[in-house]
Amino acid sequence: MTRETRRYHLAHRPEGRPSRDAFDLRTVELPDPGPGEALVRAQFLSVDPYMRDRMRAGESYSEPWAVGDPLRGGVVGEVVASNGAGVEPGQTVVGNLPWAEHSLADGGDLTPVDTGELPRSTALSVLGMPGRTAYFGVREVAQPRAGDTGVVSGAAGAVGSVAGQLATLQGAEVIGIAGSQRKVDWLTDELGFAAGIDYKTDHVGDRLDELTDGVDAYFDNVGGPITDAVFDRLAVDSTVAVCGQIALYNDEQTPMGPRKLGKLIETRASVEGFFIRDFPPRFRAATTHLGELAADRGLAYRETVTEGLANAPDAFLGLFDGENVGKQLVELDRE
Amino acid sequence: MTRETRRYHLAHRPEGRPSRDAFDLRTVELPDPGPGEALVRAQFLSVDPYMRDRMRAGESYSEPWAVGDPLRGGVVGEVVASNGAGVEPGQTVVGNLPWAEHSLADGGDLTPVDTGELPRSTALSVLGMPGRTAYFGVREVAQPRAGDTGVVSGAAGAVGSVAGQLATLQGAEVIGIAGSQRKVDWLTDELGFAAGIDYKTDHVGDRLDELTDGVDAYFDNVGGPITDAVFDRLAVDSTVAVCGQIALYNDEQTPMGPRKLGKLIETRASVEGFFIRDFPPRFRAATTHLGELAADRGLAYRETVTEGLANAPDAFLGLFDGENVGKQLVELDRE
Numbered sequence: 001m002t003r004e005t006r007r008y009h010l011a012h013r014p015e016g017r018p019s020r021d022a023f024d025l026r027t028v029e030l031p032d033p034g035p036g037e038a039l040v041r042a043q044f045l046s047v048d049p050y051m052r053d054r055m056r057a058g059e060s061y062s063e064p065w066a067v068g069d070p071l072r073g074g075v076v077g078e079v080v081a082s083n084g085a086g087v088e089p090g091q092t093v094v095g096n097l098p099w100a101e102h103s104l105a106d107g108g109d110l111t112p113v114d115t116g117e118l119p120r121s122t123a124l125s126v127l128g129m130p131g132r133t134a135y136f137g138v139r140e141v142a143q144p145r146a147g148d149t150g151v152v153s154g155a156a157g158a159v160g161s162v163a164g165q166l167a168t169l170q171g172a173e174v175i176g177i178a179g180s181q182r183k184v185d186w187l188t189d190e191l192g193f194a195a196g197i198d199y200k201t202d203h204v205g206d207r208l209d210e211l212t213d214g215v216d217a218y219f220d221n222v223g224g225p226i227t228d229a230v231f232d233r234l235a236v237d238s239t240v241a242v243c244g245q246i247a248l249y250n251d252e253q254t255p256m257g258p259r260k261l262g263k264l265i266e267t268r269a270s271v272e273g274f275f276i277r278d279f280p281p282r283f284r285a286a287t288t289h290l291g292e293l294a295a296d297r298g299l300a301y302r303e304t305v306t307e308g309l310a311n312a313p314d315a316f317l318g319l320f321d322g323e324n325v326g327k328q329l330v331e332l333d334r335e
Numbered sequence: 336m337t338r339e340t341r342r343y344h345l346a347h348r349p350e351g352r353p354s355r356d357a358f359d360l361r362t363v364e365l366p367d368p369g370p371g372e373a374l375v376r377a378q379f380l381s382v383d384p385y386m387r388d389r390m391r392a393g394e395s396y397s398e399p400w401a402v403g404d405p406l407r408g409g410v411v412g413e414v415v416a417s418n419g420a421g422v423e424p425g426q427t428v429v430g431n432l433p434w435a436e437h438s439l440a441d442g443g444d445l446t447p448v449d450t451g452e453l454p455r456s457t458a459l460s461v462l463g464m465p466g467r468t469a470y471f472g473v474r475e476v477a478q479p480r481a482g483d484t485g486v487v488s489g490a491a492g493a494v495g496s497v498a499g500q501l502a503t504l505q506g507a508e509v510i511g512i513a514g515s516q517r518k519v520d521w522l523t524d525e526l527g528f529a530a531g532i533d534y535k536t537d538h539v540g541d542r543l544d545e546l547t548d549g550v551d552a553y554f555d556n557v558g559g560p561i562t563d564a565v566f567d568r569l570a571v572d573s574t575v576a577v578c579g580q581i582a583l584y585n586d587e588q589t590p591m592g593p594r595k596l597g598k599l600i601e602t603r604a605s606v607e608g609f610f611i612r613d614f615p616p617r618f619r620a621a622t623t624h625l626g627e628l629a630a631d632r633g634l635a636y637r638e639t640v641t642e643g644l645a646n647a648p649d650a651f652l653g654l655f656d657g658e659n660v661g662k663q664l665v666e667l668d669r670e
Contacts, residue, residue: 223596245597258589261558262580264608271606273599 002029003039006309007100008071014055017250017320022055023071023313030104037104038085038093045099045309045330046074046124047316048158052249070098074124076113077103087112094123099312101332116291125327126294126301127287130158133243133276135286137219138166141241141274144217146171151208151230152193154221156183158327159243161191162290163219165299168192175211177204177226179322186325191300205229214238222247224257231260240271250320302326308333337364338374341644342435343406349390352585352655357390358406358648365439372439373420378427380434380644380665381409381459382651383493387584405433409459411448412438422447429458434647436667451626460662461629461636462622465493468578468611470621472554473501476576476609479552481506486543486565487528489556491518493662494578496526497625498554500634503527510546512539512561514657521660526635540564549573557582559592566595575606585655637661643668 004027011024033039051073054065065071075097079087085107087093093110097103113123125131137159144150150167154160155176164174164187173194176187184196197207204226208215214235220227223245234240248255264271279286293299304324306315312330319328339362346359368374386408389400400406410432414422420442422428428445432438448458460466472494479485485502489495490511499509499522508529511522519531532542539561543550549570555562558580569575583590599606614621628634639659641650647665654663 220596223594227596242596242599245594245600248594248597254593256591257594259558259580259583259592261555261562261577261606261608262583264577264606265580265610266608268608268610268613270608271596271599273596273601273603273605275600275603278603 002031003102004028005030005100005102007098007103008309008312010055010065010067010069010071012067013057015252018052018055018317020313020317025310030102033081033083033085033104035083036085036107037083038079038087038107038110039081040075040077040093040095040097040103040105040110041080042075042077042097042101042103042332043092044076044121044124045312045332046129047312047319047328047330048073048129049244049246049249049319051316052320070100072096072098074129075103076120076123079110082107085110092120094128099309101309116295118291118294121303121305121329121331122301124329125158125303126162126299127290129276130327131162131290131301132279132283132286134159134162134166135290136276136279136282137241137243137274138163138170140279141272142167142217142219142239144170144172144239148172148216149212149214149235150174150217150219151177151215152219152221153177153226153230154244154246155187155193155196156322156325157221158324160219160221161187161326162299162301163243164193165191166293167217167219168194169293169297169299172217175208177222183322183325186302192298199226205232208233217241219243220245224248224255228258228260231263234263234267234269236267238267238269240269242271242273246320304328306330337366338437339363340365340435340437342433342438343644343647345390345400345402345404345406347402348392350587353387353390353652355648355652360645365437368416368418368420368439370418371420371442372418373414373422373428373442373445374416375410375412375428375430375432375438375440375445376415377410377412377432377436377438377667379411379456379459380647380667381464382647382654382663382665383408383464384579384581384584384654386651387655405435407431407433409464410438411455411458414445417442420445427455429463434644436644451630453626453629456638456640456664456666457636459664460493460638461497461634462625464611465662466497466625466636467614467618467621469494469497469501470625471611471614471617472576472578472609473498473505475614476607477502477552477554477574479505479507479574483507483551484547484549484570485509485552485554486512486550487554487556488512488561488565489579489581490522490528490531491657491660492556493659495554495556496522496661497634497636498578499528500526501628502552502554503529504628504632504634507552510543512557518657518660521637527633534561540567543568552576554578555580559583559590563593563595566598569598569602569604571602573602573604575604577606577608581655639663641665
């Protein structure tokens with residue numbers, strides 16, 4: 001007994017900013033689960049900036065998708081059928097699955113969701129990959145100390161909003177850079193950021209000069225000119241955690257910018273790229289700690305939820321315009 | 336009783352590559368040493384790329400010289416007279432002194448030279464600031480491991496030639512990038528580098544691709560396009576020690592280049608600037624160890640010696656054309 005489902009496939013490799021026709025919504029037949037497999041009905045899809053990189057040919061930090069492949073990402077869903085997959089029908093699981101209403105998965109690739117008091121969607125946001133990325137990036141890479149001036153770019157995004165709060169909990173005074181006054185207000189009024197900069201209306205460098213004598217720890221999600229302005233203001237012995245470069249992901253040519261290595265000599269700064277997939281043995285501990293911080297220390301989060309699989313491409317493309325506040329999710333039509 | 340001496344002063348702040356008229360050779364009168372002071376006759380002057388930066392206004396990692404100030408740097412000389420300075424006439428000392436035949440200095444700013452079997456000039460080369468810079472940069476920042484592929488730019492310079500040997504002694508296979516076949520031959524035939532690249536005739540990226548699958552540790556003395564080529568080939572978990580950027584020191588505008596932070600995410604590389612003045616408590620230990628390596632482990636060095644104070648500006652300017660092999664010194668006319 002097969003089951004029809006709708007699934008997105010990569011239609012072609014986009015050049016520059018993708019258009020909707022890069023996303024090919026197909027109706028496909030899924031067979032019954034094979035031995036060790038489960039059938040999962042998706043409830044929430046994660047759309048993430050790094051996926052732009054997977055649409056590109058050639059090596060990068062994530063494996064490229066082949067043209068014609070299903071698009072994939074973090075999915076929270078309900079087990080519909082299990083063929084000895086180690087999960088039971090009715091159970092809520094998270095896994096790396098296609099952008100589809102239903103998918104087959106090996107049981108070993110599915111993890112039962114345990115988000116405690118928080119909604120299951122948080123397995124894709126504050127308690128999921130974005131939260132863990134912030135967690136390891138702040139604690140292991142940027143390492144702000146009490147009293148430090150921290151700066152987070154993309155501060156109202158899924159990772160940045162958590163990173164800024166974690167740095168604040170470690171005693172840093174955190175300045176968040178985001179793309180609207182509404183986002184900045186959220187950072188300062190609800191998340192405890194010390195200050196915010198709306199890069200679309202403020203001059204980032206001038207505002208940083210008003211707010212601080214030097215940046216001790218910078219958590220970078222965006223790259224480009226915003227990052228240039230922060231680099232120019234790095235303090236002695238500062239740290240930079242390079243998490244993402246969303247400002248550059250749609251560029252086909254290597255973008256040019258001012259050379260900054262001399263600034264690193266002047267400040268003895270350390271700049272380190274990191275990648276959440278390097279920390280898997282400690283995912284569970286991170287998730288537990290993030291859950292405790294949310295329950296006991298006021299760690300807040302927000303999700304921007306787009307309804308319907310058909311709108312997943314727009315939800316993804318909206319990331320590059322900063323349309324999301326907090327984690328961008330797609331909620332699939334309830335059955 | 337005063338003493339006449341010739342001394343270089345900064346005539347103006349040069350724009351771009353300095354010309355000789357930026358160096359004003361004056362004849363000045365020195366008084367007798369005051370209490371705690373010594374009169375020193377210079378034997379060797381050090382000329383170093385970082386001095387270009389001190390000719391510039393504005394903050395950097397070294398204090399700017401004022402127009403009209405004497406140019407200063409590392410000097411090895413003989414004490415001629417001491418007024419309770421804690422050093423004795425006839426003693427050889429090293430200190431940060433003007434580019435001059437004679438200078439007055441506080442005794443506390445002079446250190447007796449002890450270079451063991453090596454000539455006193457090595458207090459300005461392998462046993463001096465350049466050697467220590469290589470020492471801390473390799474051991475504390477780049478930290479190559481046995482079996483790693485290391486790359487050193489400016490590899491035939493005073494710092495790079497020592498850095499590459501130290502990395503080799505730590506078990507790395509080191510590729511040196513330098514500006515002539517003669518230099519490359521020196522690196523591979525006499526210093527134990529695994530390979531060399533003449534950037535003036537070779538395509539650096541293509542040669543690196545032939546020589547290695549990825550660069551684990553990069554010691555950067557030059558910046559610019561050579562460094563871009565190395566960054567493109569960084570391996571996972573690689574390290575970059577940013578020591579100097581001589582390719583850029585004469586630029587008046589911030590030079591532009593390809594943005595590379597995305598590469599750091601891909602590789603989880605760590606890039607760190609460092610500065611020898613952060614390590615002074617351990618200078619003595621470093622110097623002792625470098626001396627032992629020279630005596631027992633074949634650590635080699637070379638000095639390019641220009642004769643006469645009048646030629647000091649040319650010796651300095653020659654650094655930017657790579658005219659030196661190893662440490663560039665100026666030897667003052669013997670009395």
